[in-house]
Amino acid sequence: MEYDAVVVGTGFGGAVAAARLAQADLRVAVLERGRRWPRGSFPRNDADLKDGWLWRFGRGLYDVRWLDQMISVQAAGWGGGSLVYANVFARPPADVFDDHWPSSYTRDTLAPYYDLAAHMLEVRPVTPDPATGHYPSRTAAMQLAVDGMGRPAGTVRPNLAVRFTDDPEVLEKNRHGAEQFGCTFLAECVLGCNRGAKNSLDLNYLTVAENAGVEARTGCEVTGIEPVEGGYRVRYLDHEQGESRTVTGSQVWLGAGAVGTTELLLRARDVARTLPRLSPALGNGFSGNGDFLAFVRRTKTPLDPDHGPTITTTSIVDCEIDGRRLWFQVQDGSYPRRLALLVAGLNPAHAPVEAIRGWTNRFRSGPRRGDNLMTLLLMGRDSSDGRLKLDHKAEAAVDWKYLANKDLYAAQSRASRAVARQLSGRTRLTPTWRFLKQAVTVHNLGGTPMGADPATAVIDEDGEVHGYPGLFVVDGAAVPGATGTNPSATITAMAERMVEHAIRRRLGDENWHAPELPDVVPADVPEDAAMLAMARARVQTVGHGVRFQERMTGRAHFPDGNAVVDLRLSVRLAGWKPFTEDSRHRLTVSGTVTVGAIATAAEVTGTLALFPDGDAVAMQYDLGFLADDGREWGLRGVKNQRTGNPLALWGDLTTLSFEVHPVEGERLGSGTVRISTPGVLSLGLSLRGEAYSRRDRLAARARFAGFFATNALRGLTGRR
Numbered sequence: 218m219e220y221d222a223v224v225v226g227t228g229f230g231g232a233v234a235a236a237r238l239a240q241a242d243l244r245v246a247v248l249e250r251g252r253r254w255p256r257g258s259f260p261r262n263d264a265d266l267k268d269g270w271l272w273r274f275g276r277g278l279y280d281v282r283w284l285d286q287m288i289s290v291q292a293a294g295w296g297g298g299s300l301v302y303a304n305v306f307a308r309p310p311a312d313v314f315d316d317h318w319p320s321s322y323t324r325d326t327l328a329p330y331y332d333l334a335a336h337m338l339e340v341r342p343v344t345p346d347p348a349t350g351h352y353p354s355r356t357a358a359m360q361l362a363v364d365g366m367g368r369p370a371g372t373v374r375p376n377l378a379v380r381f382t383d384d385p386e387v388l389e390k391n392r393h394g395a396e397q398f399g400c401t402f403l404a405e406c407v408l409g410c411n412r413g414a415k416n417s418l419d420l421n422y423l424t425v426a427e428n429a430g431v432e433a434r435t436g437c438e439v440t441g442i443e444p445v446e447g448g449y450r451v452r453y454l455d456h457e458q459g460e461s462r463t464v465t466g467s468q469v470w471l472g473a474g475a476v477g478t479t480e481l482l483l484r485a486r487d488v489a490r491t492l493p494r495l496s497p498a499l500g501n502g503f504s505g506n507g508d509f510l511a512f513v514r515r516t517k518t519p520l521d522p523d524h525g526p527t528i529t530t531t532s533i534v535d536c537e538i539d540g541r542r543l544w545f546q547v548q549d550g551s552y553p554r555r556l557a558l559l560v561a562g563l564n565p566a567h568a569p570v571e572a573i574r575g576w577t578n579r580f581r582s583g584p585r586r587g588d589n590l591m592t593l594l595l596m597g598r599d600s601s602d603g604r605l606k607l608d609h610k611a612e613a614a615v616d617w618k619y620l621a622n623k624d625l626y627a628a629q630s631r632a633s634r635a636v637a638r639q640l641s642g643r644t645r646l647t648p649t650w651r652f653l654k655q656a657v658t659v660h661n662l663g664g665t666p667m668g669a670d671p672a673t674a675v676i677d678e679d680g681e682v683h684g685y686p687g688l689f690v691v692d693g694a695a696v697p698g699a700t701g702t703n704p705s706a707t708i709t710a711m712a713e714r715m716v717e718h719a720i721r722r723r724l725g726d727e728n729w730h731a732p733e734l735p736d737v738v739p740a741d742v743p744e745d746a747a748m749l750a751m752a753r754a755r756v757q758t759v760g761h762g763v764r765f766q767e768r769m770t771g772r773a774h775f776p777d778g779n780a781v782v783d784l785r786l787s788v789r790l791a792g793w794k795p796f797t798e799d800s801r802h803r804l805t806v807s808g809t810v811t812v813g814a815i816a817t818a819a820e821v822t823g824t825l826a827l828f829p830d831g832d833a834v835a836m837q838y839d840l841g842f843l844a845d846d847g848r849e850w851g852l853r854g855v856k857n858q859r860t861g862n863p864l865a866l867w868g869d870l871t872t873l874s875f876e877v878h879p880v881e882g883e884r885l886g887s888g889t890v891r892i893s894t895p896g897v898l899s900l901g902l903s904l905r906g907e908a909y910s911r912r913d914r915l916a917a918r919a920r921f922a923g924f925f926a927t928n929a930l931r932g933l934t935g936r937r
């Protein structure tokens with residue numbers, strides 16, 4: 218055999234395999250179909266789509282594949298998807314490993330490999346822009362939007378594989394010896410970072426691999442694999458020489474990406490028939506990772522779409538749809554104007570290049586810093602039951618069931634609209650989604666299911682292909698289902714584990730580990746906190762809630778005179794279950810209160826007990842606020858309901874008798890405030906259900922109205 222191992226592809230899986238196998242002193246050849254993209258070489262000619270942008274035009278950077286029922290986007294080059302990815306390093310919550318994964322894979326068993334990957338990729342959350350001292354406007358806007366939806370703990374700043382430094386103009390060696398500038402917040406990460414500030418694989422794992430002696434062959438596209446005595450012969454097209462060549466290795470590690478690897482294996486099984494014993498499950502378990510793309514336009518304040526790394530925040534939505542839990546992520550996205558080219562490329566009617574030029578020209582003058590625009594990148598746990606197959610031209614196509622995922626897509630679309638509303642903007646979805654309901658994925662996963670049974674799985678849990686010893690799958694194809702989070706961290710951690718196991722077996726050394734392991738300091742996992750907070754919020758809001766606004770005005774009488782009182786309250790019932798389980802039936806209250814010269818529109822918070830069990834009062838308010846002089850005050854009041862007097866009902870339920878006093882002090886005032894007749898109308902109109910589906914929102918509102926009416930009537934008869 219010419220080599221101990223041949224690695225195909227240099228994305229996250231391939232790069233890990235190349236580095237670790239070489240560090241274990243094996244002879245390794247790496248075949249990558251794309252070219253090297255050194256600092257400063259990424260395409261920027263937005264007038265010509267054929268100038269390095271697309272794989273199909275001169276083997277450019279982006280490979281956009283129409284997989285029939287889904288569009289898949291990936292990159293080609295030395296570094297694979299890392300060249301264009303949005304740098305997010307995210308770990309999925311533990312329960313993701315309960316479905317589809319073999320039992321040996323859990324968040325805990327993968328933890329050391331995630332930490333190792335985080336160390337190699339040198340991840341950390343976004344810092345303020347050293348030029349301005351501020352975070353990008355999008356970061357705060359997203360945080361505020363999610364806060365505004367009553368989910369203040371739902372947004373975090375995720376770890377990013379980007380070099381943030383105090384002086385970005387200084388060229389420094391990273392921990393692997395590759396030179397990098399610091400990030401200057403150019404927002405072009407998804408177009409390839411021409412400053413070399415993004416920690417793409419060529420600057421870490423692949424640097425390590427080349428330093429350890431791998432033979433790198435770029436522009437070499439693998440076309441076939443066949444078993445030979447002692448290993449495999451790999452056939453490839455050397456694009457630079459225009460020749461077909463072969464190379465042999467006792468092991469082959471496939472890292473051509475979920476679509477690329479599955480397609481290679483399907484062709485080897487069904488077209489060339491060189492690997493006929495491949496499992497019938499080949500192609501199964503394909504997932505688009507619930508990817509959903511939306512744009513928020515015309516926001517009230519500028520969002521600087523071309524400032525900052527592509528993604529700076531992750532927000533978690535965790536909700537119940539028809540009694541089923543559903544969670545997904547929403548991330549803010551930059552929108553460098555050149556990206557418009559690629560978005561135009563997703564339009565099915567894009568073929569005439571002139572049409573694309575038209576789009577390009579439209580966008581050439583913008584968006585710029587100051588524009589009121591943001592992309593929203595959403596992902597979640599889709600059904601992961603797509604099937605990759607070959608079409609009549611022996612190219613990959615996917616069977617994808619839109620209907621099985623419609624709840625997820627609908628919830629994502631609603632969440633996009635909710636974020637847009639909070640930002641006083643409008644949502645725009647991609648034309649392919651609006652007209653064809655065709656999902657676009659940049660996170661394609663699966664195709665070679667993992668498991669012990671060759672009838673239902675292509676690879677075992679160490680990535681080795683059933684029936685073909687020494688042939689491994691090490692990339693996104695091996696991930697057995699949607700991670701719901703950005704998947705590169707999981708692909709890298711899984712690859713680290715697979716390659717470590719294979720090296721240990723090969724060297725007969727149970728203790729072999731990556732040389733960097735002793736230096737690893739476990740990284741923070743910001744997304745865990747948001748996941749946990751949102752899961753708690755969902756449990757607390759089981760049964761969905763309502764909110765409404767009310768205004769009460771009147772007077773308070775103090776020993777030294779009278780004061781006008783104005784209460785403007787926002788009342789919220791977070792979830793029906795906790796509300797009914799609480800015998801006091803408490804709702805949370807926030808808003809403002811004015812009490813003469815004592816407090817002017819002071820923030821007020823507290824609770825409203827609504828028809829508390831076994832209590833004669835209809836409503837009891839317990840509120841607190843800070844007076845203008847900084848002292849704490851309390852306002853406590855009740856609405857009493859007289860029995861047997863329907864004519865008094867309106868007045869009783871709209872009149873609050875209260876006492877107001879400093880928490881420490883003697884000055885006691887008392888009085889009444891009322892909701893005016895138009896105020897009752899506004900209150901009714903402000904009543905909103907809180908849930909992710911319209912049906913659930915209407916149901917929550919009706920249930921609350923029913924509770925109110927029933928208890929008011931019971932109060933009349935004295936039976937409450």
Ligand SMILES: Cc1cc2nc3c(=O)[nH]c(=O)nc-3n(C[C@H](O)[C@H](O)[C@H](O)COP(=O)(O)OP(=O)(O)OC[C@H]3O[C@@H](n4cnc5c(N)ncnc54)[C@H](O)[C@@H]3O)c2cc1C
Pocket residue numbers: 225226227228229230231248249250251290291292293294295296297298299301302303304305306307407437438439440472473474475477478481528659660661691692693694702703704705706708
């Ligand atoms: C715009 C964009 C943004 C993204 N943002 C994020 C993010 O923020 N965080 C995240 O976790 N993930 C992100 N992703 C997804 C991430 O890039 C992929 O999940 C990841 O790159 C997949 O890794 P992989 O090892 O499976 O394969 P890839 O990274 O796709 O690498 C496959 C490599 O194999 C090569 N190849 C393919 N076929 C052949 C062949 N026949 N012969 C030789 N070489 C071949 C390809 O050229 C490529 O270099 C993003 C993706 C895109 C497109």
Ligand code: SF4
Pocket residue numbers: 379380399400401402403404405406407409410411412413414415525526527
């Ligand atoms: S924001 Fe700009 S400088 Fe920073 S990593 Fe992205 S492209 Fe590079």
